[in-house]
Amino acid sequence: MDYTSRRRGQGGLFEGLYRVIMRRNSVYVTFVIAGAFLGERAVDYGVHRLWEYNNVGKRYEDIPVLGQRQSEE
Incomplete structure (x- = not known):
């Protein structure tokens, strides 16, 4: 088994992210909006x-x- 066939079988980090997040538009938009909200909160707090x-x-x-x-008395 050579390197390219092993690589195709396992996939990489970006292929996994594509499969989980970016394959469907609704999941991608939700991920972007949630990421922007959480990122804004983290930067504001910091x-x-x-x-x-x-x-x-x-x-x-x-x-x-x-x-x-x-005190007003």
Whole structure:
């Protein structure tokens, strides 16, 4: 058995992805929309954490006098 016949029998990563995801249009569109939503959430979370890490002590909530609301009595 040579390399090309083994390769055709097993398939590769891209052939597997094609068979699972891209063969039907409805599955492909669902995959793209879900990926975009999850990717946006991950980037938003990461950027928010990075911004908070870089601005510790400089935020409005970190200033003792400004961050506290006075109770109305």
